[in-house]
Amino acid sequence: MSPEPVDGDTSTNVNTDIDVSTANTIRERDGESRLKIWLLLAANRLYVTAVLALEVFILFVTLVTVIPSPLVPQLSSDDTIETMVSAMLGAIITGVTLVVTIGQLVLSQENGPLGEQRDRMENSMDFRDYAEELLGAPSPADPSMFLSEHRIYHLLEYNI
Template sequence: MSVGSDESDVDESDDTTNIDVDESNVDTDVDVSTANTMRDRAGESRIKIRLLLATNRLVVTGVLAVLVFVAFVAAVTLLPPPLVPQLTSGDTIETMFSTMLSAVITGVTLVVTIGQLVLSQENGPLGEQRGRMENAMDFRDYAEELIGAPSPSDPSAFLRELVDVAEKRAKAVRDGFSGIESEQLQWEVQEFTDSVVGNSETVRDQLDGATFGTFDVLFAALNYNYGWKIFQVERLAYDHDEDLGDRERELLDDLKTALSLFGPAREHVKTLYFEWALVTLSQMILYAAIPALVVSAVMLTVVDAGTASGTLFGVSHMTLLVGGAFTVTLIPFLLFTSYVLRIVTIAKRTLAIEPLILRDSQR
């Protein structure tokens, strides 16, 4: 199968061909298109998607820290009997923060180890590095043949070019099938190509101006459900084989080729983002570990039952002090939680690179 296509394969204009189909003669129950955004396909709330994926990880960490602090203060103040006496007597503070001190040191060591494992993937003998380079350049050459121009070096621009090619070839399919006698096939092609074009426009707008290092590039790429589109191309070719000529089969093959190239490109960008995010996580936890260790040491050596007397709005100063210090010592763990939540969510949604639908909401 040839990757490239001549000018007749790809219509550079914005003109669209409207296929006039009598829907009374077609089976409109065939599921041809799908929702464009990942949130719509997942069938989950916008708030959950934004919290797990779109929101800045430092903001998520801050929200978690506030929730921990409020929950701690509320529990100590409101639970019967009040727990304030336990904070101001015995060795409660010493036990709590000696435990946190050990936990911070152990956690930082673990995260640094994870960072080293990630970085180890980039290390290797010269032969392996040459092999990586050759494979990467082979893919770029293949993409260049598909795009018809040098492959962009910016990840968002590279993905945007692949989406553009898929959109143009979808329009070519729509135009090329306008003379097919089967009204059922015409209707399915119209619905399918409209879905591809609409999805491509949405993703292209999201990729425009997105910068790698932030989550914007990968988030936009996740909204392009290429697997479903590949399945629909294969289904159209199989279910309507008797209605297709060589020209129509070639148009479908060209569209399938463009969609198939987006898969490994997105996976490569996803892998690079995972490595970037895990290295960033290691840095952030190392930064957060220093104040956490200092606070734990101060609470162990300076604070006792008589350090903070009085109340504020009915809440003991000691409760606020201990709750704030406890929250600070948890910041490294909360950072770890916020980053890993995003990474595992992405991994779960992109387990299959081929056209396999794993989520019930997309079937």
């Protein structure tokens, strides 16, 4: 947007010395290192997680073996071990119960009476047929292709 002229002034003050071009790559725009960009965008996340977990494990084992802990006598008593195992089992059982409950809640929205599922499928197929008629081309079976930007643009032209 250009600035509006004030009090009949028709000239605009544009500084042409400023470079407004943008860089072509993320690295040039952001100034980050190649390693960081590769790690965040291209690296296999499973391997990165495995390497980080291994490093933490090795660091923990090294610290435990090198630095003697003043808690060793307390941790070796039977009462402390029983309390820790009891707390861990309680946390695991509670966590599993929550995960299963939330999973069932999410899936219960998708699982319904067969008649409702059939109606949803028929409505979807009717819409696809209607879109085929308007566009004059067969609709692809893949939902992402069916909802691609250029198809949506053409459907919006027909005010669907």
